[in-house]
Amino acid sequence: MRHQTKEERVADYLREGIISGRFPRGSKLKQAELAEKIGTSITPVREAIKLLEAEGFVLGSSHRGAVVAPFDxxxxxxxxxxxxxxxxxxxxxxxxxxxxxxxxxxxxxxxxxxxxxxxxxxxxxxxxxxxxxxxxxxxxxxxxxxxxxxxxxxxxxxxxxxxxxxxxxxxxxxxxxxxxxxxxxxxxxxxxxxxxxxxxxxxxxxxxxxx
CATH class of the missing domain: 1.20.120.530 (GntR ligand-binding domain-like)
Incomplete structure (x- = not known):
C-alpha cells in the first residue's frame, strides 16, 4: 500500500468523520480548530479540505471555513x-x-x-x-x-x-x-x-x- 502524505491522512480522517456523522451535514470545518484537534499545522488541514471539496464532501473551502455538504x-x-x-x-x-x-x-x-x-x-x-x-x-x-x-x-x-x-x-x-x-x-x-x-x-x- 502506497505511503500517504500528511494532507491525505488528514483528508481520510475528515472523510471518515463526515461519513460517520461526527461532522454533521451543514456544519463548519474550521481549519485552526481541526489542526489543533488533530495535532498538525494548518497547511495539511487546508490542503485536505481542498481534496474533500474536489470530491464533494465539503463546500466553500476558504479561510472562513468549509461547510459539510448537505444531502440531496x-x-x-x-x-x-x-x-x-x-x-x-x-x-x-x-x-x-x-x-x-x-x-x-x-x-x-x-x-x-x-x-x-x-x-x-x-x-x-x-x-x-x-x-x-x-x-x-x-x-x-x-x-x-x-x-x-x-x-x-x-x-x-x-x-x-x-x-x-x-x-x-x-x-x-x-x-x-x-x-x-x-x-x-x-x-x-x-x-x-x-x-x-x-x-x-x-x-x-x-x-x-x-x-
Whole structure:
C-alpha cells in the first residue's frame, strides 16, 4: 500500500468523520480548530479540505471555513446504481490482492462492528463500516476508481441510514456475508453480498424518508 502524505491522512480522517456523522451535514470545518484537534499545522488541514471539496464532501473551502455538504435525496437513486457498479469493480480487483494480513484486519473490524452494534453505538458502526470498505477498496489498487467512489460517498446519506431502527444490526450481518465470501474467494457470493448491502440500506431509508 502506497505511503500517504500528511494532507491525505488528514483528508481520510475528515472523510471518515463526515461519513460517520461526527461532522454533521451543514456544519463548519474550521481549519485552526481541526489542526489543533488533530495535532498538525494548518497547511495539511487546508490542503485536505481542498481534496474533500474536489470530491464533494465539503463546500466553500476558504479561510472562513468549509461547510459539510448537505444531502440531496433526488440524486441518490443514480448514486446507488453507480456505487454498485464501481464498488463491484473494486471488490473483485481486491479479491485477488487481499493478503492474510488484510483478512485478519477485516475479521477484527467485523468483531468490532458486531460489538458496537450490540451496544447500539451508531457512530462507531459508521466509522467501522467506512474502515471495512476502505481497507478492501485500497487493496484493489485502482486509485481512480476509488476516487470516483469517494465522490459518490460524499453524496450518500450514510449518517441518516444508520439512524434507522435496527439498521446497524442488519449492516453487521451484511458485512459478515461479505467477509465470508472474501475468505473463501467466492466472486459470485461476494458480488451478491456487496450489492445487497448497498441496496438494502438505501431501500430502507427511502421507505422511511419524508421531506
Amino acid at each position: 435525496i433526488h440524486a441518490t437513486e443514480e448514486i446507488v446504481d453507480l456505487r454498485m457498479m464501481l464498488e463491484s469493480k473494486l471488490v473483485l480487483a481486491a479479491l485477488a490482492r487481499l493478503t492474510p494480513q488484510h483478512l485478519e484486519e477485516l475479521r477484527e473490524l467485523q468483531r468490532q462492528i458486531e460489538e458496537a452494534a450490540k451496544k447500539d453505538d451508531r457512530e462507531a458502526v459508521r466509522v467501522i463500516n467506512y474502515r471495512f470498505h476502505e481497507l478492501i477498496y485500497m487493496a484493489a489498487e485502482l486509485p481512480q476508481t476509488l476516487r470516483f467512489v469517494r465522490i459518490l460517498w460524499a453524496r450518500y446519506p450514510f449518517d441518516l441510514i444508520n439512524r434507522l431502527d435496527n439498521r446497524i444490526e442488519r449492516a453487521s450481518i451484511e458485512h459478515r456475508e461479505m467477509l465470508s465470501a472474501l475468505i473463501v474467494r467466492d466472486e459470485a457470493a461476494l458480488l451478491v453480498a456487496l450489492r445487497m448491502h448497498i441496496r438494502a440500506g438505501w431501500d430502507e431509508f427511502k421507505a422511511s424518508y419524508t421531506d
